[in-house]
Amino acid sequence: MNEIPLEEAEPARKAFGDLTEGERDVVREALATIARDTAVGREIPGWRAPSVEYTYTTRLASDSAEAITVVYTHTPGLGITVVYYFRDPQVLD
Template sequence: MNDVPLEEAEPARKAFGDLTEGEREVVRDALLAIGRDPAVGREIPGWRPPSVEYTYTTPLARDSAEAITVVYTHTRGMGVTVVFYFRDPQVVD
């Protein structure tokens, strides 16, 4: 499977700058997963085609309740746009 092109919106670039280096590493891993398969995230209902909006939440550590959530849109044939990154105080799946 080919990697899906990723780009960051300005709010995501600013949010990334506010993350710690450990949080940035978690984000990089999340972006690799999203780039391989944009449907890896949880679809946000009500978004209208051709784009679909998703959230992808990943724990900061294996035993951590804290997480980072990536909000992104995927437009088939055009790629993924990362909208925002934010710290999540707990993972709810």
């Protein structure tokens, strides 16, 4: 699948700057995954059509309960906009 154009909103750029280098590496991997398949995240219901808003959460490490969540929107034909990144202290499935 072709990669979909991806850009960051200003709040996401600021949040990225607040992450540690290890967290940034996890975010870069998450963005590569999202660019390959926009529906990899969990859809947030009730978003304005034609855009769909998603959250994608990935562990910081294989043995960690902490994670990074990427909030993004996908508009078919226009691409992906990353809205925000945040540390997510949760246990993933």
